[in-house]
Structures are given as structure tokens and as C-alpha cells.
Amino acid sequence: MAKHHAFRTDIKGLISLFSQLSGQGYSQIGPLVRDGAIMLGEIQSFDDLAQGYTDEQAQGHYRIKPIPNKGLFQYAVGPQSFKQYLHPPRRKLWSTNGTNQNFTVETGDKPQKMVFWGVRSCDLEAIKILDRVFLEGAFVNKWYQQAREQLLIIAASCPLPSANCFCTSTHTGPKPESGFDLGVHEISGNNGIYYLIETGSQKGEKLIKKLQLQWASAEELESMERMIEKAASSMKKRFEPTEAAELLKKTLEHKYWDEVGNRCLSCANCTMVCPTCFCTSTEDITDITGEHSERWLRWDSCFNGDFSYIQGGKVRGSTPARYRQWMTHKLSYWYHQFGTSGCVGCGRCVTWCPVGIDITEGLEELAR
Amino acid sequence: MNKKKLAVWKFASCDGCQLSILDCEDELLTLAAQIEIAYFPEATKTIIEGPYDISLVEGSVTTPHDAIQILEIRKNSKFLISIGACATSGGIQALRNYVKVSEYIKAVYASPEYIDTLETSTAIADHVKVDYELRGCPINKYQLLEVLSSYLHGKKPTVPDHSVCLECKLNGNPCVAVTRDLPCLGPVTQAGCGALCPHYYRGCFGCYGPKENPNTEALASYLSQNLVDDHTILGLFRNFNAGSPAFSKESKNYEKQ
Numbered sequence: 001m002a003k004h005h006a007f008r009t010d011i012k013g014l015i016s017l018f019s020q021l022s023g024q025g026y027s028q029i030g031p032l033v034r035d036g037a038i039m040l041g042e043i044q045s046f047d048d049l050a051q052g053y054t055d056e057q058a059q060g061h062y063r064i065k066p067i068p069n070k071g072l073f074q075y076a077v078g079p080q081s082f083k084q085y086l087h088p089p090r091r092k093l094w095s096t097n098g099t100n101q102n103f104t105v106e107t108g109d110k111p112q113k114m115v116f117w118g119v120r121s122c123d124l125e126a127i128k129i130l131d132r133v134f135l136e137g138a139f140v141n142k143w144y145q146q147a148r149e150q151l152l153i154i155a156a157s158c159p160l161p162s163a164n165c166f167c168t169s170t171h172t173g174p175k176p177e178s179g180f181d182l183g184v185h186e187i188s189g190n191n192g193i194y195y196l197i198e199t200g201s202q203k204g205e206k207l208i209k210k211l212q213l214q215w216a217s218a219e220e221l222e223s224m225e226r227m228i229e230k231a232a233s234s235m236k237k238r239f240e241p242t243e244a245a246e247l248l249k250k251t252l253e254h255k256y257w258d259e260v261g262n263r264c265l266s267c268a269n270c271t272m273v274c275p276t277c278f279c280t281s282t283e284d285i286t287d288i289t290g291e292h293s294e295r296w297l298r299w300d301s302c303f304n305g306d307f308s309y310i311q312g313g314k315v316r317g318s319t320p321a322r323y324r325q326w327m328t329h330k331l332s333y334w335y336h337q338f339g340t341s342g343c344v345g346c347g348r349c350v351t352w353c354p355v356g357i358d359i360t361e362g363l364e365e366l367a368r
Numbered sequence: 369m370n371k372k373k374l375a376v377w378k379f380a381s382c383d384g385c386q387l388s389i390l391d392c393e394d395e396l397l398t399l400a401a402q403i404e405i406a407y408f409p410e411a412t413k414t415i416i417e418g419p420y421d422i423s424l425v426e427g428s429v430t431t432p433h434d435a436i437q438i439l440e441i442r443k444n445s446k447f448l449i450s451i452g453a454c455a456t457s458g459g460i461q462a463l464r465n466y467v468k469v470s471e472y473i474k475a476v477y478a479s480p481e482y483i484d485t486l487e488t489s490t491a492i493a494d495h496v497k498v499d500y501e502l503r504g505c506p507i508n509k510y511q512l513l514e515v516l517s518s519y520l521h522g523k524k525p526t527v528p529d530h531s532v533c534l535e536c537k538l539n540g541n542p543c544v545a546v547t548r549d550l551p552c553l554g555p556v557t558q559a560g561c562g563a564l565c566p567h568y569y570r571g572c573f574g575c576y577g578p579k580e581n582p583n584t585e586a587l588a589s590y591l592s593q594n595l596v597d598d599h600t601i602l603g604l605f606r607n608f609n610a611g612s613p614a615f616s617k618e619s620k621n622y623e624k625q
Contacts, residue, residue: 035569037542060590062546079542089538263590265583267555268530272537283526288398288513290521299538304530305580319583354533354545354555355590 006185006196007213008220014072014184014195016211017154018046021115026152029085030117031078038064038078040085043117050075057162057347060356071193073118073186076162077346081123081275082116086130086147093282095294111147118156119180121173122165122346126275127153128179132338133278152203155180157224158231159188164347166237166360172344174231176200182207185224196224237360241331241341244363248332252324256365261320263355268301270349270357271326276342281307302326327362372421372520375407377441379427379434380461380489384506385452386410386426391509399513402520418444422519425498428454428461428489428611435486435495442496449515450492453505457577458611460505461489465611466623489611502527505575505608508560529580531555532572535563544571551596553604556582556614574607578614588618598622 007013021028028043031050038050055075056063067074092108119127131148134141155176158165167173176183181204185196196216199205216224271277281300286293300307303322308315316322334342343359350358376386390411392399406416423445429435442448453459464472465488473480492498502515511527518525528534532554536543544566545552552571554563558579565572578584588601605619 035542036547039540039542060546062542079537079546080540084540262583263586265531265555265587266581267533269533269537269543269555272534284523285514285526286517286521286523288395288402288517288520290517299534301530301534304528304534306528306530317581319581352543352546354543354552355586 006198006216006221006224007208007211008216009195009197009211009213011072011193011195013197013211013213015046017182017207018043020207020210021152025113026115027112028115028117029082031075033064036064037062038075040078040080040082049117054160055162057164057351058356059164059350059358060353062351069188069193071159071186071188073156073158073184074160074188076158076160076165077120077123077348079273079348079352081126081273081346081348082119083126083130083275083278085114085116086127086144086151087134087141087278089299091143091297093295093297095292097292099291108143111143111150113150114147115152115154117154118184119153119176120156120158120346121176122167122170122344123275124153124155124176124179125170125172125344126346129276129338129340129342129344130278132340133276136338153180153182153200155183155200157183157185157228159186159227161231161235162347162351164237164350164358165235165345166239166347167345168232168235169237169239169360170241170341170343170345174235175228180204185227187220187223187227189223194220196220237347237358239360239363241343245332245335245341247363247366248328251366252328254366256362257320257324259365260323260357260362261318263357264303264319264323265355266303266319266322267354268303269352269354270359271301271303272299273348273352274330275344275346275348276330277301279307302329327359331359331363371402371404373406373416373418374403375418375420375423375441375445376405376410377407377423377425377427378410379425379438379455379492380430381427381452381454381459383410383426385455385504388451388506388509388512389424392513395509395513399516403516420445422447422449422516425450425455425492426452428458428491429486429495430461430464430489431485433484438492438495447499447519448492448496449500449502449519450498451502451504451507451512453503453575453577453608454489455492456501456503456612457491457609457615458489460608460610462611462616463606464489465616466606466619491611500525503558503576504560508562511560527560529558531579532557532559532561532563532566532576535559535561536566539563539567541566544569549595551591551600551604553587556584556587574604574609574615577609577612582614584614584618585621588621592622599624 134144158174180200183198330342550571553574554572558576602622605615
């Protein structure tokens with residue numbers, strides 16, 4: 001077993017961390033209960049955080065329910081991911097006022113200074129993937145860069161993965177290993193819930209110092225390891241990402257693409273909920289006078305016809321072609337483009353598909 | 369400036385889409401400053417003779433008179449935009465396309481001989497060339513302004529043809545199909561309403577008609593196997609866009625044999 005150091009606290013330590021961050025001008029974003037789901041939103045007071053809930057997920061199915069355990073993290077990921085704060089669904093790039101001869105240009109809003117609460121390991125790895133997409137290479141997304149530089153991440157391990165989770169396959173969880181400022185582990189002990197906190201950055205160490213917490217005991221650290229092992233072994237969906245990447249290269253003409261194309265609605269839900277899908281379109285809007293124009297960035301999807309429309313038509317007109325594009329990019333070509341798989345095993349695409357298409361089952365079909 | 373002449377025409381419809389023009393309120397004066405409203409009986413008695421630069425056509429073709437009038441309007445219009453579900457797919461009144469109209473007339477009217485109507489309710493594009501179709505029941509006023517402004521300024525209108533699902537996700541609505549098992553047409557319906565119904569925990573009614581590349585068969589078969597009876601599925605597709613080819617075809621699969 002790896003040697004760990006962690007601090008120990010009850011919920012009061014987290015509440016005082018929340019107050020400390022409020023005083024530092026952070027906009028605090030975290031999971032909350034809204035419209036029958038664990039959603040993400042701005043946490044005005046610590047009580048806003050989802051507490052005492054768990055979820056039930058299956059293919060095309062999601063429910064939350066209250067449980068006796070008053071923990072903060074007893075559910076898996078909901079439909080939204082932190083992507084929406086680093087790479088917003090709609091963002092004004094710029095606007096212009098005036099005529100052709102005389103006009104001014106204004107850029108859109110700047111990102112806020114944010115803290116993310118309860119980032120699960122899969123979503124943490126997804127942020128690392130978005131970092132490679134937006135920060136590496138010739139074109140740096142300045143808005144993302146600024147949001148990212150100001151960001152503070154409080155990660156949380158997953159005590160109860162859902163039936164659609166498969167982060168053990170993608171080697172992205174259930175324990176946050178790096179890339180956070182503070183890592184929180186919620187342990188349901190015999191005498192109630194307590195939290196172990198690991199630090200992952202200097203920013204995190206500075207914050208924790210002010211809380212004046214005790215070190216966790218060896219026994220408590222063992223409880224954490226047991227919780228994580230239990231969570232890991234509860235995940236039943238399996239595949240090996242590097243094998244999947246190779247398999248997909250060899251199965252471009254497989255009959256599965258037509259089969260899944262018959263079931264797929266090309267509604268784009270999977271790409272919207274995916275924490276690593278990053279595609280966008282730009283939209284230009286002009287008012288009736290023609291003197292005010294705006295350019296917006298909006299999430300788009302390889303499942304939309306317009307997305308692959310070029311002069312002469314759509315590159316990918318049929319649903320099988322679009323599904324194949326999505327899956328092969330996510331699981332195979334992503335390696336060539338960004339060095340890793342594009343999948344972090346969060347299972348969102350399985351849960352939020354209105355007809356319950358399961359990407360892991362797809363891989364099994366393709367291997368047949 | 370030589371202002372473009374606009375005409376607004378009505379066929380079989382509830383007038384809701386024309387009201388969307390009047391609903392523009394704040395933008396209406398700006399619109400009137402840019403465009404000459406030449407024919408719009410719902411708003412003004414003043415009638416300026418054609419030809420017209422732009423015609424907005426609301427409603428579906430349901431009578432022999434309609435079928436002739438739309439040809440005249442086309443001749444008199446440089447750019448013709450059909451607006452709303454009636455004009456783009458026949459509207460709710462396209463339900464007549466699935467029954468014997470003569471029998472209904474006999475049952476409803478005391479003197480059926482005075483009724484002169486067609487057996488079907490059809491879209492404007494079934495009769496004349498349409499330059500642009502703006503969907504919705506009713507249309508979205510911002511999309512209408514976008515289309516008019518794009519026409520005036522020579523750009524492609526930003527009116528996406530993707531699913532309602534995308535709007536739900538952009539707006540942060542958790543899916544009502546997945547969280548509540550509601551039958552929802554969102555995955556096969558074109559966006560434009562801002563995902564209004566799912567925001568209020570209702571399944572999508574399909575007001576904007578089929579999206580690009582709709583897989584109605586897969587959605588219907590999933591609903592039939594998991595959520596609702598065939599009669600409910602028939603009702604879903606036999607609604608404001610009952611006459612659209614994709615919804616019409618799917619609904620026929622769920623008619624009682």
C-alpha cells in the first residue's frame with residue numbers, strides 16, 4: 001500500500017474551508033440538487049451542496065434518492081461536468097457597433113475566479129484532457145487559459161460509483177491522484193462521517209494550514225484505502241483503452257456501425273454530457289439595423305449535420321457515419337491527436353442516451 | 369434608403385405566428401424603420417400594392433381558393449418565407465389528411481353543400497417554391513428577426529436544425545426522458561423554442577417539426593418497448609407537425625390496424 005499523508009476533519013473543517021474561500025472572492029461551484037438530478041451550480045452557502053443523496057443509473061436511466069447517510073459525495077456524476085465552466089456552452093467572443101466605415105469592437109466577458117467543489121477523479125482527468133486540447137499546440141484558448149490559471153480544484157473520491165461507471169477501465173479513478181489543490185475523501189465510519197484531506201498544490205497547502213487540522217491516523221488512512229478498493233471493485237463494465245484504440249482502427253467497415261446507426265437518434269446528448277467533447281461552432285448574429293453584430297461560440301456536435309457541412313454537402317450525412325466518427329475519435333484517434341484516450345469512464349454517455357446506447361457494449365460487439 | 373416591401377399573408381392558421389411579429393414590440397419600430405410594411409391586415413388597414421420584396425406566409429393550404437391564392441402571392445413576391453408549423457407542414461389541421469373529410473363535414477355542418485374544402489391540409493412548399501421555411505408552433509420571434517435581418521444584410525440566418533436535446537443541454541435542463549421517463553420528442557425535433565417544455569418538466573411536443581436526419585423509428589420503438597402504449601406514440605407524432613413527412617410516416621406505424 002502506498003504511503004499517504006492526509007489531514008482529518010469532520011464536516012466543520014469543510015465548512016470553514018468554504019468560508020475561507022468566500023472571503024477570497026472565489027465563485028464557488030459545486031454539486032447541488034435541482035430538477036431531480038445532481039446538477040452543478042454556484043454554491044452561495046455550504047448548505048446548498050447536495051447532501052444525503054445517492055443516485056441510481058442505468059442505460060438511459062437516472063434517479064436520485066435521499067438516503068440516511070448525510071454524506072456530501074454518496075452519488076456518482078450527474079449530467080453536467082465542470083467542462084461547462086471552463087468551456088461554456090455559449091460564450092460571446094466579440095461584438096461590433098457601427099457601420100462599415102466606422103465601427104468599434106468589444107470582446108466578450110472574462111472568466112471568473114472559480115473554485116470547483118467535489119470534482120470526481122474522472123472529471124479531474126477530463127480537465128487534464130481539456131488542458132491538452134486548449135492549452136497545447138499552436139493555438140491556445142486564452143479564455144480557457146485564464147479560467148484555468150485562476151481555478152482552485154477540490155477533488156473528491158467516489159465512494160459509490162454508478163452502474164454505468166467504468167473509470168477503472170480507463171485508469172482514471174475512483175481516487176483522484178493528481179491535478180487537484182485539495183483531495184477530499186468522505187469516509188462513513190462507525191461514529192459518523194469524517195473527511196480525509198490530501199493536498200496537491202502549494203495553494204492547497206496554504207488553505208489547509210489555516211484550518212489547523214490533525215493528521216489522519218494509520219487506521220483512518222486504511223479505511224480510505226478500503227473504501228476506494230470497494231468502489232473500484234464495484235465497477236462491472238470493462239475494456240482496455242489501448243486495445244480499444246487498435247480494435248477501432250481495424251473495424252471501420254464492421255456491421256455494428258449500421259446496427260448502432262439504426263438505434264442512434266443523432267440527438268447529440270452523448271457529446272453534450274461528455275466531459276471531454278469540446279467541439280464548437282461560431283454563430284454570427286446581426287440586429288435589424290445591421291449596426292450591431294455579435295459572434296458567439298456554441299457547443300456543437302459531430303452528430304449534427306451542419307457540423308460537417310462544407311461546400312457541396314455534409315461530410316457525414318448518415319447516422320452510422322456520425323456515430324463511428326464520435327466513437328473512433330473518442331477512443332482511438334484521440335491518442336494520435338492528444339496522446340491519451342478521450343474517454344474518462346464517467347458513463348455519462350450511457351446514462352443520458354435517451355435510448356440507452358452503451359459505448360462499452362459497442363466495443364464488445366466490435367470485438368466479435 | 370429604398371426600403372424593402374414586406375407582405376404578411378394568412379392561410380389556414382390560428383394567427384399565432386403573425387402575432388409573433390407583433391410580439392416583437394421593442395424591435396417593431398426598428399423593423400418598421402428598415403422595412404416598409406406594405407400588406408399586413410392583422411396589423412394595419414393600409415394596403416400598398418405589390419409586387420413585394422419579402423412575403424411572410426402563415427397557414428396551410430386547405431381550400432381550392434387557397435391553392436389559387438398562393439400561386440398569385442408567389443408571382444407577386446421576390447422572396448417568400450413560410451412561417452410556422454401550418455405553413456411548413458400543414459399544421460394541426462393536417463390531421464384531416466388521415467380521415468375522410470367529407471364524412472366529418474356531414475357530421476358537423478347543417479348544410480354541407482356550402483362547404484368547399486380540400487381533402488388535405490398541406491404546406492406552402494407543396495404548392496409553390498419557398499425560399500426559406502421558418503419552423504415552430506408558433507415561430508420564435510428572435511428567429512424571425514434573425515431571418516429578416518439576415519435577408520436585409522445578405523447573411524445566412526443562424527437557425528440551427530439540430531435537436532431540441534442540444535438546447536436542453538445548453539440551458540442546463542436535466543433530460544426529462546432519462547430522469548422522469550417522460551415520452552419526449554426532443555431527440556427528433558428541431559430546436560428553436562429554447563427547450564421550453566422540458567424546462568417545465570414536460571416532454572417535447574415537437575412544435576418545430578422533424579430535425580435534420582431524424583430517427584423517429586428508433587425513438588418510437590424505444591418508447592413502445594419501455595414507456596408508453598402505441599396510442600400515445602400515435603398522438604405524439606400526430607400533433608402540430610402531423611403532416612411533416614418524417615412524423616407522418618412514423619405515425620402510420622402506430623395506427624390501429
